[in-house]
Structure formats: structure tokens, C-alpha cells
Amino acid sequence: MSESLHAGQMLARAETETGLSDYGDPTLPHRFGLVVDHLNSLGLDEDGRRRAEDVCHGLLTSRLQFFEDRNRYPVAREVIQAPMFVTGEPRSGTTLMHALMSVDPDARALRFWEVMYPSPPPGLAGPDDPRRARADADWHEINTLMPKWLHSHPYNDMLGDGLPEDERTWAFDFRVLTPTAWWRVPMQTVVGGLPTDAVAQYRIHKAMLQQFQYRRPRRHWVLKGFHGFRLAEMFAAYPDARLLWLHRDPVQVAASRTMMMADILEGIVGPVDLKAAAAMHLELTRAGITNTMTNPLVDDPRILHVRYTDFVADPVDTVRRYYEFCGRVVTEPAASAMRDYLARNKGDRYGKFRYSTTLLTDIGEDLGALHDEFRAFRERFGVEIENRG
Template structure:
């Protein structure tokens, strides 16, 4: 099968929808970079066919999403004092987000919404058919990547699961995540595509506005890797609060490496663990360097929390975050959170095994890494984990 043709795909998406506005002059060029990345991967005809349909899915979603924004007063929706969870990967952020999301007074992004974001759910009556569609897609994902459930059991929520905020940028082709590209035999691409944080947050906010439109008003609880984009984040959400979980950077790198190995095993097969470990150590170095240098890391809208403290007393930490965000944790919300903890054990789909040995095998001296991250540990009170 021939390489994907970016211009032909753009024209086909316009033909399928009868729409033509990409809402960004630079979008066609950026999409072409993503297509070039796909064309650089050795895939068979079935893989290229899957990539073609995947690209068309995202392109048509984009056209319909921005058309909704032109025909409906979505921009008038006020996103009031949203609560965000952030931190390094594998730092308890998903569990904290899951607990915040069971508050009856809260609203969280759901996979069925971000995977198929048009039209706004509030414009439909009855059961939204996208829920069943996304449930089926998640059953396909879980069948293809069964080991992912070991490190991320939340995938059993299917279409009602909780995406990271970055997933809202899939149709902007700034990230190529497993939950958008699982049918295509390639590794995800989180770095290397053009980044424009202000533009990305405009899309994120537009999605929240669309999902809030004509639905009961609740406060938003969200999760994403916002700590490396704090300027644009607070420009977009000046009244937001953010709880920032901090964990041992060495363990973050080890756990992230093995998580990606579990995800990719079902997509491309075994991956080079040495290469993967080195990539994660470098990413952690970059992120921790940003944390230590960025002046907004001290912003009063941010509450810093140790991973150990959250794991020890999740409800206590959440209660403190609500107070920090000037909100009240209702008895109903606390009861729902305690029920979630009792009914959703982290190892319900099997144990996730990881240790620093994967970094040792990649040539790292763990003691040297611990010395390297000592200033970070001292600043945030993060202890060395042993595993």
C-alpha cells in the first residue's frame, strides 16, 4: 500500500463532512508532519489502512467540533474555578482524579466525550450513542493491550473512563496517544510534534465549554501534565487550583518504562527496554529541571503534596485540597470516594511489577541518580523509594 497522502486525507475529510474550516491556518502543515511520521514507520498494508482510517476519524471530528462552535454559543460557557490534578506519571494522579470525579457535584472529562467530541452532549436527548461506541472501543483496547490493566486498572471503566487533558488535543495532531492510535501498529508520539501551549489550552477550554453546554452545572475536576506549561495553563484558567503530587523521580522513570512496555506489547510487540528506560530518565530529568527552575512552581494557586502522604491518607489529602480550592467536601462526596476506594483495589486485574532494575539494565547508577535528584527531594520532602 502506498504512503499516506496528507492533502488527500484532508480533502477526503472535507468531502465526508461537507465542512472545510480547520480553525487554524497552520493545521494542514502540522497534520502533514504527523503523516510524515506515520510514513516513516515500517507497516504492512493493513497497518497503513488502519492509519488512514484513524487519521480520517480525527480529521472529521475536528471539522465537526469547530463547526459546532460556530453555530452554537459555546464560547459563552464559563468554566468556573476548575480543580486540576497534576504531577509526574505514576505519581497517584489518576487515583486522585478518579476520587474527585465521583463527587456528585463535580464533572470530569470522559473518554466517550473526548473520543467523539461532536456534537455537544447537551444538545441530544436520551442515551448518547457515543457511550456504547466508546465502550466497544475500550473493549477492543483492553483486548489488544491486556497488560495495561495491571498498571492502569482504571481502563475497566471503558468509555466512562477518565482521560488526561492532553487527550483533548488528539485531533489537533500535537500528540499521538495510545487511546487515539491503538489500531495502528506504532509507538505513541508525545514529543516531536509542534507544541503551542496557548493554542492547546484554547482547544482544551473549548472542549470543556462544549461538554458543559446545556448540562447541569458542576465544577470541573481534571487531570493532565500541566506542570511544564504553567504560564499558558494559568493564562487559560486564571481562577484554577492545581494539586501537584510529587514522587521519587527514579521510581517514576522505572514505573513509566514498564508501563509503556505493557502498553506497547499489544500494539507493536516487545520494545527495546534499554532505549525506553533512557527516554524516560531523560524525560524525568527535563521535567524535574523545569519544576526546580520555573517561578510559577511557587504560585499560590498550587498545592504541593507528597505521593507518600496521598497514598497513606487519600481522603485527608483530598479534604485539604478542597479547602485549598475554597470548596467544601460534602458528606455525599466523601462517602462516594470511600466507596470507590473499597470497591476498586489497584491490583484487581493483576499485579504490576517494576523496580529500578530496569534502569540498572539500561546502564544507570541508581545512587548517582539519587544524588542528582537530591535538591528536588529536599525541596518537596520526597524520600527515596525502595523497590
């Protein structure tokens, strides 16, 4: 391999190998070129470049095949009716909430094996679809590379059957470069700096839901992602959607997300500068809280706001409240499955996830001042200060 990656050559290779050329978006080649420019700026060694090229090739061919499916099958006719979303700042209980809803026999959730290998439509394949085993192998590799991630996110033991965030449906759109798509490449996560287009992103998200619903029994969708900055576009794509928004003490959010991402990135790129990470995640938390306090759609009647502490106190009752909000009922089989999930999946089953707000004091922040800074948010949503480390 040469010392630089070449976007044009990789696009041509994907098109030649698949015999396809429709990426579903004429702006994709330009955006892919920006990603390749970023990869070339990292100073990757030969092995790193090979891994980056492999990831790019996989995403490009997957995208070509995915959009060809929409030409080959009537996937686009699928109606996505009244999906149920969960959102909130990182480390606010959204993943557990989503996991509980996903065990409802009448619900359907995205699965990693589907979003990692979306073509052909899973409804056309049998229960022994080899993509499941392939995704399981991927997740064994991820968990080996990043063993500490299981402390903060034990749900990763679900492997290919795990529950991706909605943002993972955009991996082959090259707008963000997140660990569950790019773990093989020794680089930092890229969550900003690339062109974003929320309308286009939800268009792909809906196309994914249609792909995975096609030729399968109809169930209601339960989904989870960081939708707070994209409320207008989300509701435009899904006017009949409902959204549960969990709210937690922002000081704990900033500290916990810092340690979680440090654990993830340590497995990919090595030791992490915790002070720099804490400063970055505090600013990301501030941006999220600012959006929550200023976005007029936060008060949309389709949104149910719930305190993290209330959810932790009674998770199944919180699910029941949300279902009632959506005009649905938690059946006894669903409630039983949720209680069983909680009994069988203790949050510390791979060890205690440890973090401390000293991550913030170490960068010169005063916790009292931070609590004052977030006082208006806490008062608006009834969020109390969490008295822990």
C-alpha cells in the same frame, strides 16, 4: 490503497464527507501533513496504512464537526469557572486523585466517550447516546490489545466513561500521537518532534470544556494532565484555576513509567527494548524534575504541593485538603462516594503491577548516585526515598 498516504487527499475526503472546511486553525493542514509524512516513514504494510488512514479520517471529521458546533450553538459563551487540576510526574498517584474527585456529585470530569466523539455537544443528547457504546467498544478493543495495561492502570475498566488526561483533548490537533487515539496503528507513541503551541492547545482544551458543559447542570470541573511544562499557558487560559501537584521519588517514577509504557507498546508494536525504554524514561523524568526545580511558577500560590506518600496514606483526606485550598468543601455525599470508590476499586484488581529499579541498574545507573542527583528536589518537597524494588 496506494503505498503512500496523501495528506491532501485525506483532507479533501473529510471536507467532502462532512460538507465542512473550517478546522478552527489555519495551520492544521500543514501540521497534519507532517503527521502523514511520519506515518509514511514507518514502512507500514497495507493493513497498517488502512488503519492509519481510518484514524486520520476519524480525527479530521471529528475536528470539522466540533468547530462547526461552535458556529451552530452558543457554546463559546460557556464560562469555565475555577477548574481544579491535578498534575505530577507519571506514576505519582495523579490518576487515583483525579478519580476520587470525579465521583463527587458536584464535580464534572472529562470522559473518554466525550473526547473521542465530541460532536454534537453531549448536553443536546440523551442518556442513550450511541457514542457511549461506541467508546465502550473502543475500550474493549484497547484492553484486549493491551491487557497488561490494566495492571498499571486498572481505571481502564471504566471503558468509555473513563477519565482521559487533558492531553487527550488535543488528539485531533495532531501535535502528539498517543495510544488512546492511535492504538489501531502499529507504531510507537509520538510525544515529541511535532510542532507544539501551548496557547493553542489550551484554547482547544477550554473549547472542549465548553462543549461538554453546554446545556448541562453546572458543576465544578476536576481535571488531570501533565501541566508542569505549561504552567504559564495553563494559568493564562484559566486564571482562577487551582492545581494540586503530587511529588514522588523520581527513581521510582522512572522505573514505573518505563514498565507501564513497555506494557502498552508491547500490545501495539510487539516486544520492547527495555534498556532503551529505561534510558528514555529516565531522561524524561530528569527533564520533568529539572523543570519542577527551575520553573518560577512552581511557587505560584495557586498550586498546592503534596507528597505521594501522604496521598497514599490517606487519599480522601488529601482530597479534602485540596478542596479547602480551593475554598470548597468535600460534602458527606462526596466523601462517601470517594470511600466507596476506594473499597470497590482495588489497585491490583487485574493483577499486581510489577516493576523494579533494576531497570535502571541494567543500563549502568547507580541508584545511590541517582538519589544524590535528585536530593535537592526531595529536600525541597519533603520527598523520601522509597525503599522498594
